Structure formats: C-alpha cells, structure tokens
Amino acid sequence: MDTSRAPMGWNSWDCYGAAVTEKIVLQNAAYMAEHLRPLGYTYVVVDIQWSAPQARNNEYIPFTELEMDEYGRLLPAANRFPSAAGGKGFGPLAAKIHGMGLQFGIHIMRGIPRQAVHRNTKILGTDRRARDIAATDSICSWNTDMYGVDPQKEGAPAYYESLFALYAAWGVDFIKLDDICRELPRAEAELLLIADALRGCGREMVLSLSPGPALPEKAELYKQAAHMWRITDDFWDEWRLLYDMFDRAETWCIHAGNGRWPDADMLPVGPIRQVYDPAERTRFTQAEQRTMMTLWCILRSPLMIGGEMTGFDPFTLGLLTNRNILDMHRLARHSHPVWRRRAAGTEWVLWTAACAEGGTYGALFNMGEGDAQLALPLEELELRGPLSCTDLWTGRQDAVAGSLQLTVEKHGVAAFLLR
Amino acid sequence: MDTSRAPMGWNSWDCYGAAVTEKIVLQNAAYMAEHLRPLGYTYVVVDIQWSAPQARNNEYIPFTELEMDEYGRLLPAANRFPSAAGGKGFGPLAAKIHGMGLQFGIHIMRGIPRQAVHRNTKILGTDRRARDIAATDSICSWNTDMYGVDPQKEGAPAYYESLFALYAAWGVDFIKLDDICRELPRAEAELLLIADALRGCGREMVLSLSPGPALPEKAELYKQAAHMWRITDDFWDEWRLLYDMFDRAETWCIHAGNGRWPDADMLPVGPIRQVYDPAERTRFTQAEQRTMMTLWCILRSPLMIGGEMTGFDPFTLGLLTNRNILDMHRLARHSHPVWRRRAAGTEWVLWTAACAEGGTYGALFNMGEGDAQLALPLEELELRGPLSCTDLWTGRQDAVAGSLQLTVEKHGVAAFLLR
C-alpha cells in the first residue's frame, strides 16, 4: 500500500446507489484503466448492498432478503453479479479488475446480518452461533440489514476473522466499512475488533470508515485503526455542502499524511444518479468543481470519483486529470487554512501548504456570491518576493513581487505554486 | 371501569420475572379472591414474555423463539400455560380468573415481533405484511423481541386492531404496555395509534404504560391516552429507591384522579425473586414498608402487589389490608407534599390531602437515619384545633389542640386523619 498519498479511484454509489451490477463495474474499470490509471487512480469500489437481489436504487428495502452463506457471511447477488454464481463470490470479478492493473474494493456494514441471527446460523471456526454474538441494542439507524456484534461475546472475533478470510480469498484490496465512523464511542470496541481481524487476514487492504461526520475527539483512534475516515455526512452536488466542507477541512487538515487520510467523500462529477434518470449530471458549476477538486487535493483527501466515467465530457476528464492539481495532491505537506475573511459582501478563504519538492502552495477560494478581486500580499503566506507563480489550473507562470493580483469567479478558486 | 380509585391487584414480575406459569397465576388468584378482593384488589396481571417457551427468570433471552399465530400475534407458550394449547390463547385462563370475581391482565411490548418481520407474516384484515409496517429504526433498548411499528405506514392501524380484537376475545381487562412511557416523544404517534385501537376494540381495558420515569412535559398526553403511567424506572426493595420516589411523587401528585393515575410501580413485599431463590423475601424493614404503602396510598398510585401471596406472613397481609390506609387510598383528594426539611441530622417530609368524606389527611415521613421526634403545629396543615386525630396504622384516636407530638421510626411514617 502506498502510504504517501491518499487513495484514488471510483465508487458506485453516486451513480448507482445500492443497485450497481457487474457489467457497470467492468465498464468503469475499463475506462479507468485507459484514462485515469496513469494519474494514480486505481481503486474500483462496489458500494452498499451487493448481496441484495432486489436492490433498485439509492433507497434501502427494509428487511430485504440477502444472499448469504451457511456461516452468515453475505455473498454477491448472482442476478446482479453473474460471475459470483456457484458460491464463487467476488473472486472472479476481483481477478478481472486486477487483470486491468487496478484494485478491487467492497462496502460492508458493521455487524452480522439480522437474517443470520433470526436463523441462528453457525459461525465458522467456533461452536457459537449468530444469536450468541449479536449485540441486542445496536442497530444501524438507516438500514435494516445488520445487528452490531458484541465484542465481549465469545465467537465475536471468530466471526470477523471469518469475514476477512473470505475477502482475502476473493482478492479484495479495499474495505469501505459503514455504520461505524460517527458511531464511536458506542462502536469503538467493535472497530478495534474489525481492525485486528483485517490486520490478521494475510492480505493488505485499505480500511475506509463511514459515514461521517467523524468525531474530532476520536482523531487518534481513526488514525490508528484505519487508513481513511469520512469527515462529512454524504456529500452531494450542492454548493451549501461544499461551502460547509471548509469547516470540516479546517478541523481535520493537521491529521493527514503517511497512510492516514481525512475523507471528504466521493466527487459527484459527470453523470450521476443514473439509477433515477439517465439525463442527470452534476449540478455543480465548473468553478465549483474546481473549488471542490482544489480543496480535496490540498487537504489530501482520497479522490473517489462518483460519476459514470464512460459518460465523461472533456471538462470532467480534464478536471480529474489536471497534472498540477494532482501534483498538489501528491506533494502537499502540512496543509492548513490561513484565514477566512468576510467584508463588504465578499468572503474569502485562504489555504496554504508546503510542497515536498520545494515551494509553497496557496489556494484562495471565493466563497461569495459574485466574482471578486483581491490583492494578496505575499506576507500572508509568509513569503517574500520576487518569486515565480504557477497558476495550477491554467499552467500560466508569472513573476510576482509584493502581491498577487487575483480575480476569482463566484464559488471559484485561484490555486498556485510559489517558488 | 371504576375511575374513582387507582387499580389494585397483583403482577407476576417481582416474584417470577419472565417465567411465570398458569399454575402460579391461579394460586395467586385464588389467594386474592379469598383475602384481598373484599378490600378492592381485583387485577391479576401476567407480566412480560408469556409467549417465550424458554423463559427462565428475570433475564431476557436474546432473539428467543416466541409462540405466534399466522398474523404475527404472540400467543401464550403452551408449555407454561397449558390451557392455551390448541390456539385458545389466554381465553381459558381469563375465564377462570373471571370466575373468581377477579379481572385479568397481560403485558405487551410496543411493536411487532421481529420474527414476524423476518418471516414477513400477514397482517389480519389487510394485504400488507409485517415488513411493510415495521419501523426500521425503532427497537427496544433492553429486549430483542419486537420492532416498533411505523404509524405512518398503511397497515399499521390494522395490525394494532388485530391485537386488541384478539385480547378482547380472550377477555382481557388490563394491558400493561411496555417500551413506551419514557420513550415519548419518539413513540408518541405509536401510543396514540395503540390507544385508538384499544378504545375501538369493544371491551373496556385499563391501559398501563411502562417503563418510567414518565416525562413530566408529557403529563397531559399520558392523562388523555392511558389510565396509569409509570413515574419511575423499575422499583425494588432498596431504601434509596424509596427515598427517591418522594421527588417523583411530588412531581406527579397533582395529576392523579378520575381514572388517571401516576404509577409508582409494584409493591415488592413478602416472598419475591422466587425464580432465583425460594428463601428470598423483601429487604425492606417493616417501617419502610409502611412508608411505601402510605406514600402509594396518599399519592393514589395503583397498588399492584409484587410478592407471592400464598407465602404472605401476617405482617404483610396486614400491611396490604389496613382499612384506614386503604380508605386514604380511596378518599384522598388533592394530595401534595407540604414541605421537606433537613436540620440537625434529621430529614422530614410532610404530605397532606383532603378526605372526600371530610377532614384532612397528613403523613409525616422520617427520611433520616434514626428514630426522631417532632412537634407538628396544626397550622402546618392549615388547621386549627381542637380536632380529633386518628393514627391510620394503629387506629388509635386522640384529641389534639395546638401541635401533634410525633415520634417516628427511622425510615418510617406517622399517618393520620384530622377531623
């Protein structure tokens, strides 16, 4: 696992909700292998409820039947993932993804299926059964699939070990673990149990915690147990949500680095919500998309694409593959906001970071409701001119002495590298 | 239903937990009919988990199988209630109780059995099924039998109507509805749905809400929806719990009357916890038991006996059948505390009430840790002598002019009627 940079890839949720299929996964993997892999995007992640044959869209069907083995372990629904037929699970699909030079990830919920508990299934490698380990007072508030597992119960470690043994056998590289991140401290012991089972399974996997907002007082725990943790509730293509992300980014910026990544959630770009309407595209303006991409990169958040990639237009592909911006994602160190200022109808946020190859990154975000201009003295970034300034989005290079003269679109950003 | 006085009777929980049997119920009913019915005790109530064949004591067995009909309605476990065999439910037992001149009550949990939901049973009188009405985020925090019912869902009213139709057919007179009283406002709409179904079922039943502590800000709702509501968490035979009940009684006293009763919980007297140890008796001293009985009666709380009645000694039977005290339970009006005073190592609480047949009740509780004396001026009760004073527990009558000279045992009470 590369611990120097946050994971990059694609996730099925923003476009297909609970209803993605093997065919869709493969068409996106193929696109990624061709267009995005060279820039560092490698993870292909199947999101929630792949074991539900009836799944149709982003809404969960209460108490729906799930495919499951005799040990209470969920299996891919074969009507949606044909290669899983005959109990082969995600092994064949993972192999195909690996064959494209990519990595394969799946979503799981904390806990044990309620249907396993009510049928009282066996737990592999122990004489305990599902009812012996299910937590009696721990359910997910938004999904009816699982009961939490009580870590105090005999059989609980064996259950989680049996899960990760299966995922390792399938060739899974990435686990999006749901119903846990904001559930601490209630679920803290269960998280530690899961992290231990993952570490002991013999295969390296990224551990990603959801949903947010993550709890700031648990920062050290996230950093020790996982590789990435969601700092926000589900993020969608609304300016208000993007605006609010700046507060969360400020809270979490100092915790990024060396295989530990605050996760600002998927990038809702290009065709999304296809499961409802094939005409649906992101509602973000182009300026807002650059703001999002800049913030995610300077924060060093994971970059997980949410849209149907085969439908990308040139703007979207360009947005995700701008080399200067992706260099900032790779090279930014010690990122943090400098200030946030409101005056005379404008609102500005200034971020900065050191560049690991020398120089200083800056990003000035126009949070206001109109285009605006600002003269930014180099002192605000603790620099002195003359310096060379590269505009990251355009590539334009200028010499700068006392101040940067910046014009920024409404909801947009000026991002630059000063050397 | 007699709305002038709070219900009186017996409940199986304090002695038998979740594991009472038909035989035990009948032996207590017989005792009640002989010894207590003349004084107003009439309800015989079977508490929680009568549908669980495996129930053993006061602890719930997680995810245990329950007896249930094809419509998801729980039935008495025939191994414990033999007369219920063949789908006859509680009908035969209720008939026997009625035959003794008594009334029959059962405990139910808010919601629908989880096993009904996972089997997706039919709901009587509608084409909806269990999964359609189960609330996806509402479970009891201490028992795994049920899911809450979502009142917004089509089929929800039909489900509760089907329950009360069954209970009416059995001849039930009293419903102890659990997992609801302190769960408001979350479960408020569900309570209103249940209250409507009960009112429409064609048979009059007392509706009793548990567990407490009831929420003071919901007082008017309890009064409109139910006949009694628990003002405390489970009450047991510990002085600390009895001491704390005085605060709750103060909060709720003004809400008692005319078929609306704050419920201070069962009276743990005589042989209790028999399911653990046949030698177990209440740990309250005799003085504490008189304090409890006095407070319950002046507060006009329901009087539900918790002990195995066939094992009562003369003290216990006398405690529960003292005519003066029970007259106060029947005749007290406008009850309330007058003051609570701590000084020089003593702590006193004074209560008063009007007597519906003339005169004024008073009760002076010694909350301190030793016997103590107090001269209580009649002005403290807004009275002027000379008056006649009847000591309720001893029956002794005295003339009193300026002050009552009272000696009260540690944790005990002096209760009197002044005329």
Add this chain to the structure above:
Amino acid sequence: MDTSRAPMGWNSWDCYGAAVTEKIVLQNAAYMAEHLRPLGYTYVVVDIQWSAPQARNNEYIPFTELEMDEYGRLLPAANRFPSAAGGKGFGPLAAKIHGMGLQFGIHIMRGIPRQAVHRNTKILGTDRRARDIAATDSICSWNTDMYGVDPQKEGAPAYYESLFALYAAWGVDFIKLDDICRELPRAEAELLLIADALRGCGREMVLSLSPGPALPEKAELYKQAAHMWRITDDFWDEWRLLYDMFDRAETWCIHAGNGRWPDADMLPVGPIRQVYDPAERTRFTQAEQRTMMTLWCILRSPLMIGGEMTGFDPFTLGLLTNRNILDMHRLARHSHPVWRRRAAGTEWVLWTAACAEGGTYGALFNMGEGDAQLALPLEELELRGPLSCTDLWTGRQDAVAGSLQLTVEKHGVAAFLLR
C-alpha cells in the same frame, strides 16, 4: 402576621416606577383605607429607588447619587418624601399609614450601595468598613446601585443587622427584597444572612423576594427563608404573560399555605404607567382581568394592586372586591390544575381546590381565541351530583346533576363553588 392568607395591598411600581412620592403614597393609602381595607387589603408598599432624588420613571439612572447616612444605609430622598427631612427616614410616613389602620412596606436591593463602597463608609457596630464586606464579583444585572455583600466577610452580619434595626425603628411591616429570588444559588448565603437579620430585628415584617422566575429546585429554601417569592419576571398587562402564568402556577401551587406564598406579581389594573402618560389604563380586557384575579386567588398568590387607586372605575373596584372571589383567596386549600386540553381550536385549563369551609372550587379557563362552550362532567372534579353550584363572579346559584354546561368568553373564566 396572619399566616392563613397571602398578603394583600398596593405597590407603587406599575404606576409610578422608580419615581413615586409621599403625596401619591398617601392618597392611595387613604383610598385603600376607605374602600379596600375591609376586604383584607392592608399593605402600602413603596417600590424601588426611593433614595434617588433624580428618579423620573421606570428606568434606572446609572450610577445616580443616592441619599445615604454615614453608615452606608440608604435614606428616602427628601425632595420626594418631605417628611423624611432631617434624617427622620420613613418613620413619619409609616406612622401616618399605621394611623389609617394600614401597614407600611418598602423595597430594598440586596447588597451595599456602591457609593458607600467607593467612599468606604463605616458599618454600624463594627470596625469594618464598606470595602471590607462588598462582594467583588456580585452586581445586579439591571441596576447599578449596589454591590452584593460577601457573607463570609467579618462585618457582613453587622451591616444587615444595622439595616433592619433602622427599618424596625421606622416601623416597616413589609420588605420587598430585590435582586435575589432568581439569583440563587449564587446569592443563597446572602439570603440566609438577610433572613436571620430580619428575624432578629425585633419587629415582624413580611419578607418578599424578587425578581422571578423563582427556581423550582429552591422551593424549600424560599419557604423557609421568606413569606412570598416571585414566580415570574415582571408581569404586565399582556395576554401572553397571563397565558404563560398558568405554567408557573402549576409548578408552584403545591407550595402555597401557612405563611408561604408563591407570588404572581402585582395586578396591573386601572390607571397604570401614569409616570409616562396620564391616559394609560390597563390593556387587559375585562375577561382577562377576571381570569387574572381568579388565577391569583385560586393559586393563593399575594394580591398587590398595581394601579392608581384613586382613578379606579366601578369595574376595577368591583373586580378587586368581589366577595366570592376573595373568599376563594381566603378559603382555597390544596389548589392545583386538573388538566389542560387542546382540541379543535379550543384550549381549556381546569383548576380545582378544596374549600376550607366545605365544598370544592373549580375554575375553567378559556385560553383559546374565541368564546367557547364546554360540558364539564362532575367526575372531572371527582364529584357526584346533585350539587349546588355558585358562579363566583355573578353570584348566581344553580343545581347541577351530571355536568356543568359552561359558556366562557375568549380569555375568560368560569369560576364556581360546588357544594
């Protein structure tokens, strides 16, 4: 002091704010002696800032100079109270009031005048000075006259004893102690110090605590330290404030009786706010005034008239002198609300009390925004007919069997005695 009934009288604030004069006090005393004394009204109280020569209206002048003796004790401003000239204080005025068969009261603020502290005056009967006893962190949030006194400091008891010695010498019968009631627990020790000084001064005085809302958790303390305590912030002639009083009355009703009175504040009736405009009259409707008077009387609140009595019209005088209502003020026992019900655009509150001379009081308040009718079964008051029913406001008497048929004006009340 008559402990069987809450104090009744007149207070200068609602009409004259901080600016009342001796002349005004005497003209109201004369009116009271003639028209109201026979019904029980006896107290004439001079409210806040009688020591400020510059006082003009209801607003306090920050840091204004106060008349004060050499021991830091405030004296009446001689320009407003001419009989106080020459250091005679309130003695001459009190004597005149007593001569009319009435009683005399004054307002004081908790603490010691700031001007005394900054001048470091002597404290009578000790070698300590003002700076030695002033609390360094305790000021009133709405008036700049005083510092709190630190009860831990040597000299603090002597200071308060010197105050009450002066008031006793003047012939004061009633102390309205301000900046203390809602300031507990911060000022609890100071209240106890003041109460001790009052008890030891050799003259009986009513102790009245302000401002509210009083703290429910301090009920026992108020009852032990004082005779009346304000359960509300300043009350004025607005329906919203009267509406809200019902909640406070519910909280405090059980604490009334035997010289302990929850105080719902002055009655803003007749000509009020004269200090701003001689044309000002109460904005309450007649129905609202009857509602107010009924609630104050059934609650057994003190009845302190706030308007300029010499300007009363027949309605106002009748309102305050209705014998049936004042009998309820005198005879109600164990008062409390029965229920509050909202339905179909109506809102009703029902109160009840026992009558010390037999019978039951009831008061049905129409809190809704229109006239309304209700059939009130006698069972709601735990009574059975046939009974005689006296309408308190009209005096009309009727026989009643099952239900009372009541028509009540918007914001009005039906009050009755059932026997």
Add this chain to the structure above:
Amino acid sequence: MDTSRAPMGWNSWDCYGAAVTEKIVLQNAAYMAEHLRPLGYTYVVVDIQWSAPQARNNEYIPFTELEMDEYGRLLPAANRFPSAAGGKGFGPLAAKIHGMGLQFGIHIMRGIPRQAVHRNTKILGTDRRARDIAATDSICSWNTDMYGVDPQKEGAPAYYESLFALYAAWGVDFIKLDDICRELPRAEAELLLIADALRGCGREMVLSLSPGPALPEKAELYKQAAHMWRITDDFWDEWRLLYDMFDRAETWCIHAGNGRWPDADMLPVGPIRQVYDPAERTRFTQAEQRTMMTLWCILRSPLMIGGEMTGFDPFTLGLLTNRNILDMHRLARHSHPVWRRRAAGTEWVLWTAACAEGGTYGALFNMGEGDAQLALPLEELELRGPLSCTDLWTGRQDAVAGSLQLTVEKHGVAAFLLR
C-alpha cells in the same frame, strides 16, 4: 513591527505580581539588553495595577484607590515609579528602555475605572462624562478596578482614543489588554472599539489579549483585531498545566503566522514569585523546561520571560538562548502535531513543521511518567532517508536512514531538524 516572528521579551507578573517597581523593571531591562537582546528579546512589559500605590503581591486589593488624571485615565503610582511624578506618566521610563535598544509595554484592563465613574470624571475631547459611557452590567469577575465601556454610548470612542493618545505620548510599544480574550462575545464590540482606537493613535503597538483560554470559534476575530491572544488561563510551573497545553497548541497551531500569534503565556523560569519568597524558583524540571521551550517555539508562541532575569543561573540563560531552538521559533512554518499515542504505559506526542530555510522540524515529546525509547520511522514525518539530523538541544548531528532511535527523559523532548 516585525510580523515574521512572535514577540519576545519579559513580563513582570510571574515574579512580582501586581507590585513591580521602576527599579525592578530597569534592572531586568539592563539584563535583557546585555544578554538577550541579540537573540531577539526586546519587549519589557509592566503588568497589572501599576496605578495602585498599595499593591503588595499577586492578589488584588478590592476597591483600592488608583492614581488617575482628571479624565479618568490611570497613571503610574509615583511611590512605585518615581519617574512618573508630576504627571509625567510612563514617558520617562519608556525613554530609558528605548535608550537600551528595547521596547516598552504596559498592561491595561478593558473599561473605565470605577472610581472615575463614581466621581463622574470628564472624558477628554467630548462633553460626556464617565457615567455616560460605563456599561451597567459589565464587570471583571476577578478585579474591582473597572467597569466595562458600553460601545453604543456616545463618548465611548473618545474615551479609548484619549487612552491611546496618552500611551502614544508616553512611547508605549506593547499593550497587554486584559479581561477581554475569553470574554468574547460579550465584549466583542468593545474589543473592536479598542483595536480601532489603537490603530488610529499614530504609534505602532503590539496588541496582546488576555486572559485565556481564547475561544476557538472566535479565531478569525482575534487574528483581525490583535497580534497575540492567550490560548490558556494563567500558566504556572506545574506539569499538569504543561501537559494540558498540548491540546491547546493543537487547537491553535494553524492560526500562527504573519503577525498573528497564539500565546501560550509567560515562561515561568528561574526566580519567580519573589514577591512571596526570595528563595522561590521554578518547580519545573530541566526536562520540562526544555519541553515547554520546544513547544512554545514550534507553536511560534510569543516568548515572554516570567522570571527575575538578574538571578538566572547558566541553565536558565542557556535554555532561553539556545540558537537552534530560537531558529525554530523564527523559521518554523505550518507547525502541527502528527499524532499522540498511548501504549504500554508510555505516551508520546509528535509535532512537525517545515523549516523556512529548507528541511523539516520534528519534536517528540515524552508525556509519560518515565524515561522511554522509541524508533521513529522517517515515514511518520513523510520523509525518506538518508538525511542529516541535527539534535536541536545538543547540536549533535547524525546521518539517519530508516528510523530515528530516540531516548527521551520523562516529561522531556527530542527536537531535531532533518535535511
């Protein structure tokens, strides 16, 4: 003003409380000029209550008389600052300090002297007087000298302008403004008024806000109104306080830079609390003092010495003049903690920062209760070897490849620069 580095100097509080004298100030200034000025220490600050002739130690005398001019402006007490005699104020002392190549600072309290208000002094440049602008409900909770000023009142700006005109005339370079930092938002408008008056006074002065803890939600306000703000309540020589400072430093680290400095308070080193006992020395161990100095420097906090400098031993002088550590204070950029880990009886905190002249700073703090060792992989600092590592405290230089092998004393630190 140098905005590239946080202010450095000496403050009289830790050693002399409220009672410092001109003589003491001058002896410390002389020491600083000789031993510390070359390293960047320049500010000499006279702390609280220099206008109080009676001041004796760290405790405030309630309501004590202060020296004051006819406009309500405080003046130095001439018995303590002889050069101020004849109304010359701090001018002569400031001139002497300037003559040594140093800068002069004073402490002030928010507000206007209470004695000015009670005497109703004039305000320079307006016809308003002290009583017109004093806030009626705003006092300091721990000192009785001042009332707050109500910014809404006419005359309020003129008052603060008159203060800064005086301080500018004296030659003041640094204002420690007290009773304001943690008092926001209550005092927010007053702070803005003061900041405006300072900016308009014609002389550049550092504005330092006290006391802490500063409110995180007001970070942008502090940054815009002031140069430094206290992030902690008074800091003293106790390990628990130093331990707790790490949390505060984490909260505030991203806000340091370009003339905006989170202030961790004075350094209690060498002889302190002399006003109580000349034998008093700091209770910190040498390791703890290095930890403190390292944290303050990597956080870029102001460095204000609290001890009597003329009594410094070689260790203390060395602690404050270590060139490597002071270079970190000058060159650290983007400082932040990396992680905090507890395991097996140890507790470690790792901080890092970029060095403005190239390289990366690291500081590993041993928060545990014993000496301990750790192998720290370079990846934890997002570096790869081989690198040169300079130990900042010893100056020792080593080559490092994969991990740093660190042995750290109890409560101590290993600080290093990696290049």
